[in-house]
Amino acid sequence: MRDAFVSTLLEIAEKDSNVYLITGDLGFGILKPFWEKLPSQFLNLGIAEQNMTGFAAGMAMEGKIVFLYSIGNFPTLRCMEQIRNDCAYHQADVKIVSSGQGLDYGALGMSHHATEDIAMMRALPELTVMAPADISEVKYITRAIYKHKGTCYMRLGRKSDSLINHIIDDFQIGKAYQIKAGKGIAIFSTGAILMDVMDATELLNNNGIYPGIYAFPTIKPIDKTMIEACCGQYDLIVTVEEHNIAGGFGSAICEVVSGLLSYRPRILRIGIEDQYVSIVGSCEYLKACCKIDSAGIYQRIINFMQ
Numbered sequence: 001m002r003d004a005f006v007s008t009l010l011e012i013a014e015k016d017s018n019v020y021l022i023t024g025d026l027g028f029g030i031l032k033p034f035w036e037k038l039p040s041q042f043l044n045l046g047i048a049e050q051n052m053t054g055f056a057a058g059m060a061m062e063g064k065i066v067f068l069y070s071i072g073n074f075p076t077l078r079c080m081e082q083i084r085n086d087c088a089y090h091q092a093d094v095k096i097v098s099s100g101q102g103l104d105y106g107a108l109g110m111s112h113h114a115t116e117d118i119a120m121m122r123a124l125p126e127l128t129v130m131a132p133a134d135i136s137e138v139k140y141i142t143r144a145i146y147k148h149k150g151t152c153y154m155r156l157g158r159k160s161d162s163l164i165n166h167i168i169d170d171f172q173i174g175k176a177y178q179i180k181a182g183k184g185i186a187i188f189s190t191g192a193i194l195m196d197v198m199d200a201t202e203l204l205n206n207n208g209i210y211p212g213i214y215a216f217p218t219i220k221p222i223d224k225t226m227i228e229a230c231c232g233q234y235d236l237i238v239t240v241e242e243h244n245i246a247g248g249f250g251s252a253i254c255e256v257v258s259g260l261l262s263y264r265p266r267i268l269r270i271g272i273e274d275q276y277v278s279i280v281g282s283c284e285y286l287k288a289c290c291k292i293d294s295a296g297i298y299q300r301i302i303n304f305m306q
Helices: 002-015 028-037 049-061 077-090 116-121 133-149 194-205 222-232 248-259 283-289 292-306
Strands: 018-022 042-044 067-069 093-100 127-132 152-157 176-179 186-187 212-215 219-222 238-245 268-274
Touching: 002 018, 002 028, 002 133, 002 152, 018 028, 018 049, 028 042, 049 077, 049 093, 049 176, 077 093, 077 116, 077 127, 077 133, 077 152, 077 222, 116 127, 116 152, 116 219, 116 238, 116 248, 133 152, 176 194, 186 194, 186 222, 194 212, 194 292, 212 222, 219 248, 222 248, 238 248, 238 292, 248 268, 268 292, 283 292
Parallel strands: 018 042, 018 067, 067 093, 093 152, 127 152, 186 212, 186 238, 238 268
Antiparallel strands: 127 219, 176 212
16 A cells, blocks of 8 residues: 555655655655655655644645645654644645554554554544555545645555455545445445455355445545445444554444434444553554454354344
């Protein structure tokens, strides 16, 4: 995903000299193609993310379109005051890009987890929140937030270089997409955890359960039209996210469903329970411990249905 983001941004920046990429002293292997070709549009502001965000807001006020890049929680949780007061409040063209969603940096411990970022970022007015499921969505989102006026957040998976076999002919911010039609159950997911959802669906299919699958690359603004349509079609909606269960993607879905005057299906939210993940290990190990890997998703759906 990181390579897809950098290559797409490089294509944009080569045509628009107002586009800048700023990093907080990391990602040089990934960012190398950009700073080699466009050194005058690249800045390394060191391990000072709050300063980096304020600096980007100032550049945006002068007509620049600024992309910030850092590890998951550092350009978000560490910089909430600057994002709120300097960027979002002024609708500044600052595009915050985090590498390492959820538990991607599990081996570095809780301080490097990005498991509350969706909840905090979507709580800010005038801020768009995006999470691509695969490298095709990364490219669509990068181009879309470049054109979108205002502050945006894109949450990348660190090692998620998969390509889901779906074609989006009309990608739009705020629109969800059906990956697979189903019966009885719909699974909504956001971000790279879609691969686990796909694997869990195969396990469900083997047990005679055929859920529909829907990808939500935009978390805010959420696609109310798609949610309402699915509520009229399915008896159970399952939301899946690599994020704390409180205030995240599943909460955004429930906010829409709670306001419906028509039929409301049952909802099962799958995510990290309201706790810190204090153990250390690979992302795959931690997801299994939190029961949000494919086996965990499958079992939680089975248990809920029983």
